[in-house]
Amino acid sequence: MDNNRAKKGKEILIMKRRDFIKLSGVAVVGVCFNGCDIGPIGKEKATWGFLLADVKKCQGCLSCMLACSLAHEGAQNLSLSRIQILQNSFGKFPDDITLVQCRQCVEPACVSVCPTGALQPDPDFGNVTTVDVSKCIGCKRCVNACPYTPGRTIWNVIDNHSQKCDLCANTPYWDQTGGPEGKKACVEVCPMGALTFTLVIPDQESIDSYNVNLRDLEWYKLGFPIF
Amino acid sequence: MDGYTGSILRVNLTTRSTTIIDTDDYKAWGGGHGMGSAIFFDLVTDKTIDGFDPDNVVTIMTSPLSGTLTPGCSSRTEVQGIGVQSYPKEWFTRSNFGGRFSAMLKFAGWDGIVIEGASDVPVWLDIRDDTVEIRNCTDLSLWGTDTRVCQETLWEYVTGTDDLVDWYTANSENGARSTQLPAVLAIGQAGENLSRIAALIHDAGNASGQGGFGAVWGSKKLKAISVAGTGSIGVSDPSTLINARIEQKEYACDVSDVLETYTSVHQQSAPGRMVIWELVPFFKQTGGKRPQACMGCHSGCRRRYESGLGNEASCSSTAFYMGVKKNEYQYRATDLLNQFGINALEAHYMLEYLRALDKEGALGPGKDIDCPLNFSDYGSWEFVEQFLKMIAYRNDGLGNDHAFGNSLAEGIVRAAGEWGRLEDDLATGFLPYPYWGYPIHYDPRAQLEWGYGTILGDRDINEHCFYNIYRCSSSQYYGGQKKLSPEEVADIVMDKMVPFQDDRAMLDYSSENMYSEHMAKLVAWQRYYTRFWKQSALFCDNRWPDFVNPNAPDMIGSTGTAEPTFYNAVTGGILTFQDGIELGRKIWNLDQAIWCLQGRHRDMVQFSEYIYSVPFTTLDKKWLGKENGQWNFLNVSGRTVDRDKFEEFKTLYYQLEGWDIETGYPTRSTLETLGLKDVADELELQGKLGMAS
Numbered sequence: 060m061d062n063n064r065a066k067k068g069k070e071i072l073i074m075k076r077r078d079f080i081k082l083s084g085v086a087v088v089g090v091c092f093n094g095c096d097i098g099p100i101g102k103e104k105a106t107w108g109f110l111l112a113d114v115k116k117c118q119g120c121l122s123c124m125l126a127c128s129l130a131h132e133g134a135q136n137l138s139l140s141r142i143q144i145l146q147n148s149f150g151k152f153p154d155d156i157t158l159v160q161c162r163q164c165v166e167p168a169c170v171s172v173c174p175t176g177a178l179q180p181d182p183d184f185g186n187v188t189t190v191d192v193s194k195c196i197g198c199k200r201c202v203n204a205c206p207y208t209p210g211r212t213i214w215n216v217i218d219n220h221s222q223k224c225d226l227c228a229n230t231p232y233w234d235q236t237g238g239p240e241g242k243k244a245c246v247e248v249c250p251m252g253a254l255t256f257t258l259v260i261p262d263q264e265s266i267d268s269y270n271v272n273l274r275d276l277e278w279y280k281l282g283f284p285i286f
Numbered sequence: 287m288d289g290y291t292g293s294i295l296r297v298n299l300t301t302r303s304t305t306i307i308d309t310d311d312y313k314a315w316g317g318g319h320g321m322g323s324a325i326f327f328d329l330v331t332d333k334t335i336d337g338f339d340p341d342n343v344v345t346i347m348t349s350p351l352s353g354t355l356t357p358g359c360s361s362r363t364e365v366q367g368i369g370v371q372s373y374p375k376e377w378f379t380r381s382n383f384g385g386r387f388s389a390m391l392k393f394a395g396w397d398g399i400v401i402e403g404a405s406d407v408p409v410w411l412d413i414r415d416d417t418v419e420i421r422n423c424t425d426l427s428l429w430g431t432d433t434r435v436c437q438e439t440l441w442e443y444v445t446g447t448d449d450l451v452d453w454y455t456a457n458s459e460n461g462a463r464s465t466q467l468p469a470v471l472a473i474g475q476a477g478e479n480l481s482r483i484a485a486l487i488h489d490a491g492n493a494s495g496q497g498g499f500g501a502v503w504g505s506k507k508l509k510a511i512s513v514a515g516t517g518s519i520g521v522s523d524p525s526t527l528i529n530a531r532i533e534q535k536e537y538a539c540d541v542s543d544v545l546e547t548y549t550s551v552h553q554q555s556a557p558g559r560m561v562i563w564e565l566v567p568f569f570k571q572t573g574g575k576r577p578q579a580c581m582g583c584h585s586g587c588r589r590r591y592e593s594g595l596g597n598e599a600s601c602s603s604t605a606f607y608m609g610v611k612k613n614e615y616q617y618r619a620t621d622l623l624n625q626f627g628i629n630a631l632e633a634h635y636m637l638e639y640l641r642a643l644d645k646e647g648a649l650g651p652g653k654d655i656d657c658p659l660n661f662s663d664y665g666s667w668e669f670v671e672q673f674l675k676m677i678a679y680r681n682d683g684l685g686n687d688h689a690f691g692n693s694l695a696e697g698i699v700r701a702a703g704e705w706g707r708l709e710d711d712l713a714t715g716f717l718p719y720p721y722w723g724y725p726i727h728y729d730p731r732a733q734l735e736w737g738y739g740t741i742l743g744d745r746d747i748n749e750h751c752f753y754n755i756y757r758c759s760s761s762q763y764y765g766g767q768k769k770l771s772p773e774e775v776a777d778i779v780m781d782k783m784v785p786f787q788d789d790r791a792m793l794d795y796s797s798e799n800m801y802s803e804h805m806a807k808l809v810a811w812q813r814y815y816t817r818f819w820k821q822s823a824l825f826c827d828n829r830w831p832d833f834v835n836p837n838a839p840d841m842i843g844s845t846g847t848a849e850p851t852f853y854n855a856v857t858g859g860i861l862t863f864q865d866g867i868e869l870g871r872k873i874w875n876l877d878q879a880i881w882c883l884q885g886r887h888r889d890m891v892q893f894s895e896y897i898y899s900v901p902f903t904t905l906d907k908k909w910l911g912k913e914n915g916q917w918n919f920l921n922v923s924g925r926t927v928d929r930d931k932f933e934e935f936k937t938l939y940y941q942l943e944g945w946d947i948e949t950g951y952p953t954r955s956t957l958e959t960l961g962l963k964d965v966a967d968e969l970e971l972q973g974k975l976g977m978a979s
Contacts, residue, residue, distance in 0.1 A: 118557060118586035120579035121386075122531075125355045129528055134518035135353050137393060138456075143465045145450060148489035149434060151594035152574045157451065209452045209465055216462045217518065232524035247532050248355065250584040251557065251577065252541050280544040281557055282564060284574055 106163040107185030108226065108239035108258050110142075110246070113273035114158045116253035119146045123245035123254060130244040131222070132215075133232035139215055141224035142245050158253075158270075160245075161211040161224035163187060165263050169201035169212045169223065177201075177221075184228035185239030195220040287313065288520035289350025289856040291395045294325075295418060297411065299506050300340060300403030302420050309397045316866075317349035317397070319380060319821035320873045322366035325400055326378065327876060327965065330368075333378070333883035337370035337498070338480070338505040340404035346391075346471070346511070347398035349824035353389035353519045353581070355531045356852040357538070358829030360582025363388040363471075363488075364821055368884075369497030369745070370482045371629070373699045373723025375890070377744035378880045380821065381499060384580035385492035385598075388824070390469035393515025405507040408478075413513045414444070414468075415457045428509050429478065432625035433487040437470040440512045444468045462516035472510035473500045474627030475678040480504050481695035483629040483636075483677065490621075491588060491598030492580075495629040496724070496745050498697075522858030530851050531584070537837050537844050538585045545836060560587035560600040560828065562608075569613055571596065580826070587828055596620050603630035606637070611665040619670045626678040631746075635725035636698040637673060639717055655705050657690050658682040699723040715896030721746065728753065730893055731902035732909060732922045734800055738809045741891055742939065744881065749816045751831055752793075752808075755779065755910055770834065770841055772917040776910055779833045782846045783811050784864045796911035797925055801935040806942045811867070817877070818870030819849050872960040878945070879952050879965045882974045888950035891936060898929045946976025953978045 124140035132139050145157040167188055170178045177194035178201055180186040190201075201212045201221050212223045227237025227244055235242045239256075246254045252273060261268035274285040294307040312321045322345035329343045336342075344367035351359050362382050369379035391399070394415050408423035423429040426439050438448075445454045445467065453463040469488065476484035477500030484500025485493040494500075503509075521527055539545075539556045557577030563569035571591050578598055579586025590597045595617035596604065607619040623630055641661065643649050649657040659676075663669040672683030676691035683691060693701035699719055702708040711717035718726040720737065724746040730737020739747045755775060770778070776793045786792060791804035792811070799805060819825050832843030846863045853861055878886075901924045908919035940947045944956030953976040957966040969975040 115574070115576060118577040118579040118583075119590075120583050120586060121581050122355060122584065125353075125360070125582055126528055126531070128518075129355060129521060129524045132518065133524045134520055135355070135393075136516075136518040137466055138462055138464050138516040139518070145465045147450075147467065148491075148590075148598055149438070149594065150590070150597075152576050152590050152592045155590050155594075155597070156576075214461075214463070216457075216460045216516075233528050234525040235529075244528060248528070250535060250538060250541070250579075250586075275542075277542055277544045281539075281541065281577075282570075283558070283576065 104180055104186055105165045105260055106180070106187045106226070106239065108256055109163050109261055109269065110160045110224070110226070110243065111255050111257055111261070111269055111271045112158045112160060113253045113255075114156055114270055115153045116251050116273055116278065117144065117156050117158050118251050118253075119144060119156055120250070122248045122250065126244040126248040127224075130227060130230035130233035130237075132217075136217075139213065139217070139222070141211070141213065141222065143209060145209070159207065159209060159211065160254075160269065162207065162261070162269055163224070163226070165260060168204040168206055172200040172204040174198060174200065178223075181225070181228060184225070184237075187226045187228050187239060188223065189225045189228060190220065190222050192218070192220040192222075287350070287857045287859055288522040289354065290317075291392055291397050291517075291519070293396055294321075294398045294400060295396045295413070296400045296402070297418075297420070298403045299401065299405040299409065299420070299508060302405070302409075304418050304420070307400065315873065316818060316822040316869055317351075318347045318362075318364040318382075318824045319366065319817060320869065321345070321398060321822070322347045322364055322380070323873060323876045323880065326366060327880060329400070329402065333880055334885065335368065337368040337376045337502050339368075340506070341402070342368045342502060344401040344499065344502055344506075345398060346401070348388040348392050348396075349822060350857050351823055351825075351852060353392040354521060354852075354856050355527050355582055356825075356856065357531055357534045357582065357584035358826040359824055359852065361386050361389045361580040362824040362826055363391075363494070364824060365486065365494045365497070365499050367497075367499065367502060369499065370501050371496065371498035371632075371697055371723065372745060373697070375722075375885060377722065377886075378877070378884060379497040379744045381486075381494040381496045381745075382821065382824070383486065383488055383492045383494040384583075384826065385469065385488045386466075386581040387469040387471055387488050387492075387513065389581045390466070390513045390515045392519050393517050394513050395515065395517050399511065401503075401506065401508065404505060408507045408509050410440070410509045411511040412444070413511065413515075415459075415462070415514070415516055417457075417459070423509050430475070433472045433474040433627050434490070434621075434625050436472040436474075436510050437489070440470050440510060441467045444512060444514055456514040456516045464514060464516050466514075468512045468514040470510055470512045472627070473503045473508075474625055476627045476695070477501055477504040478509075479678065479680050479695065481628070481677055481680070482697045482700070483632045483695070485627045485629050487624050487627045489598060491596075491600060491603065491624055493603070493624060493627075493630065495631070496748065498629070500627045521856050523855045527852065527855040530848070530855060534584055534844065534848065537832060537835055537848075540837065557586050558589040560604075561589050561596070562601070562605040563596070563613070563616055564589065564604075566608075569608065569616065571613075571617065583826070583829075585829055591617075593617065599624070601630070602634055606630050606634040607670050609665050610670075612667075615665070615667045615670065618667065619674070622671065622674050626674055628674060628677055631725055631727065632697060633674070633677070635718065636694065639698055639702075642716065655690070658684070658688055697723065713895040713899070715894075715900045718896075720894045720897050729902055730897050731925050731927055732795075732904065734795055734805060735808050735812050737893070737897070737927075738805070738935070738939075739812055741893055742809065742813070743877070747816070748827065749812060749820065750827055751812050751815065751833075752779070755793075755834070772910055772919055775834055776917050778842050782831070782833060782843075783808075784846070784867060786811055791912070793910050794912045795909035795922065796913065796920055797922065799911065801928070801931040801938075803938045803942065806935065806939040809939065810871075810942055813874045814867045814870030816870070817873040818866045822869070822873060823849065823853055823866070825849060872962065875943070875952055875957060875960055876962060876965060878943075878950075879957070879962070879969055879974075882949075882951050882969065883972055886950065888936060888940070888948065891950065893927060893932075897927050898932075899926060901926055941979070947979050949976055951976030
């Protein structure tokens with residue numbers, strides 16, 4: 060790769076959350092992060108980071124879905140992907156694509172309804188909620204409790220347990236370290252740079268706060284509108 | 287081996303029954319085309335039948351890489367069978383298309399579909415994982431619909447909603463859910479009415495165009511195949527596959543740092559750059575738009591629009607009606623082309639030929655050819671709508687019987703034959719159809735490997751392996767700060783062309799070299815590379831091979847290492863790049879054997895007359911070649927193909943292949959060396975086995 064290109068990379072700098080808090084104070088309101096208004100940080104048990112997406116930059120290749128199932132399940136399976144893209148070939152931009160990722164809710168309904176405590180924040184991986192499949196009894200309450208459509212907690216019909224996005228904290232089929240501070244397969248694979256990651260808690264009240272504008276001048280050079 | 291589901295669905299439309307072929311029986315062929323040819327060879331006992339014969343078998347094959355993260359590869363589907371478009375003979379042929387069909391078929395648990403027989407009533411195939419139903423079209427009023435209405439109807443039928451925003455249960459047995467619309471492959475009215483230029487269409491803009499397979503389906507009364515899959519595809523080494531895929535981003539357009547070449551001549555690797563109207567300022571769509579990719583692709587080449595017009599269209603379909611009076615007409619015409627299911631390149635050249643005939647005064651009521659089109663309206667919406675309806679419905683395009691539409695539906699070569707113009711117009715090039723009744727794509731007088739490869743095969747090869755080298759001169763192509771000399775370009779490419787890499791004259795397109803054994807090796811290498819890596823492993827023609835690449839270190843692309851890396855990561859095999867080339871040679875030989883069983887003879891391998899007699903002209907294209915002993919980009923304007931020297935070339939080529947130089951028939955020794963003893967036996971039985979020279 061051209062070294063200059065590597066230096067010019069516009070990846071969002073990922074800082075450890077504690078460093079971010081040290082720099083910006085415990086309560087930061089209305090931070091403008093990569094062109095997006097983000098809500099306040101707080102909630103000590105919240106996940107240390109969140110996936111954000113620019114649906115207008117998505118090319119609908121589903122590579123993120125393929126990477127997700129491959130890293131987690133060791134096989135290609137769109138139905139087992141923890142990130143989902145719905146699209147209609149005949150649809151009108153931007154409504155032709157719906158991209159949904161787990162919001163890593165600050166107060167996750169999937170956790171609160173689990174009767175066995177199978178879904179819990181994992182302190183080793185930045186408090187991201189994970190599923191302890193040995194505790195999963197198959198009641199599917201977590202699958203049904205997700206308030207978003209389509210639901211982000213999914214049922215694995217092959218191994219009979221629920222599962223959700225763990226920010227690649229546990230990817231037995233990928234040799235990279237994941238989790239909030241590590242690599243996320245979907246982000247790494249996306250050829251359009253339509254996925255990114257933030258330490259800042261998105262507005263939990265807004266349905267759109269996880270959808271951001273990642274389009275820049277380079278995108279415009281390719282002939283696509285920025286706004 | 288991983289990557290395969292283990293089952294190929296065999297559908298007999300005559301008996302309305304389905305059975306399973308064990309993939310293991312054909313795994314040695316890799317996938318895609320290799321498997322399709324082998325299955326066709328085994329199932330079609332009489333290869334001399336025509337394409338509309340119910341005994342014609344159509345194979346729809348995936349690859350072990352389909353549905354995986356392999357970039358520019360994951361969702362091509364290979365279609366084969368006896369086509370109905372080629373002229374004068376309906377050759378066993380192929381076509382492939384992108385989108386998501388092959389991936390979905392794999393998720394449903396099938397490595398391919400084999401269609402045989404013919405139904406007496408219109409039917410469609412409903413595949414939901416391992417549940418397969420042959421359903422009548424009447425229940426959903428599918429017959430008579432265009433490809434969009436057909437697909438949307440089936441989406442609603444399978445998912446239970448006309449606006450999928452949530453999970454739906456796609457497998458009623460295990461409760462598996464999906465958010466993905468079923469992948470549907472359908473024919474439009476052109477296929478139903480047996481137009482020889484009818485395509486199979488998937489989603490908005492994926493077309494299996496060449497060969498007229500839309501009409502073959504129409505003759506079988508097969509309207510559509512719908513696939514919903516929820517299962518898994520095994521991958522041998524997931525971590526290597528993911529990491530290799532991420533590494534491939536270095537070889538693709540970096541959307542965070544766009545090189546100048548992306549916006550000019552290196553268009554094919556940049557997002558959304560296969561849409562021709564986007565390359566012409568006047569024709570660009572305004573408003574919101576996004577790049578759009580086939581499943582798993584790292585370099586989506588099409589677009590979707592705020593207008594919803596022209597979604598997913600690419601290449602010739604986006605330039606087939608550029609003389610429009612309003613830009614929107616081109617976008618809508620493209621959509622109508624796909625909705626009727628008509629071959630785009632054929633429609634373009636057909637229309638240009640008709641316009642030329644009109645200028646000559648040959649068309650119109652009471653004239654030589656009775657044509658209901660009013661050419662003073664060319665450029666209007668009404669004109670193009672009528673034109674396309676004539677092909678789709680075999681009438682005057684306005685709902686009335688008319689012989690002209692009936693002629694157009696046969697394809698313009700057969701139509702010209704009906705009008706008594708074919709021989710003369712092929713002799714002058716007035717009808718620019720140089721090979722097997724297919725329109726000019728790249729000229730045999732200049733882009734030699736394209737022309738030779740086509741006439742030695744069955745159809746316009748549509749393989750752009752070497753196209754990017756020749757489309758522009760060095761200063762244009764390698765613009766910006768980095769440039770490669772012609773010699774550096776030649777070295778990068780030829781270094782990758784195993785096992786012929788030591789022949790350093792293969793890319794010499796000069797007139798002195800155009801009939802040589804060096805050129806024969808170039809043609810052969812492309813036949814082998816494409817037969818395996820592109821058409822069996824199903825690496826996309828738009829992205830592969832990766833020869834010279836301005837993104838890559840020293841501009842050396844990843845071909846040679848990338849293909850087997852992905853193949854082996856998925857399958858767990860140890861295939862080398864050269865192994866793939868050799869397997870491609872085996873597949874190419876099987877295809878040649880099938881053509882010989884159909885009636886192919888060396889004497890038939892001839893271009894149209896104008897290729898031998900009318901000089902090639904070009905404005906700016908230059909071809910790699912040697913001039914005074916030095917590599918350069920040469921302008922080959924004024925060149926023709928010398929008939930006698932082309933015969934000498936054919937002899938050299940047949941010798942290289944180990945085929946009979948008198949007939950072109952493969953010899954027993956050649957076939958047995960490739961493990962094709964059964965093919966040699968069949969050729970001998972039919973009196974088509976070649977004699978060793």
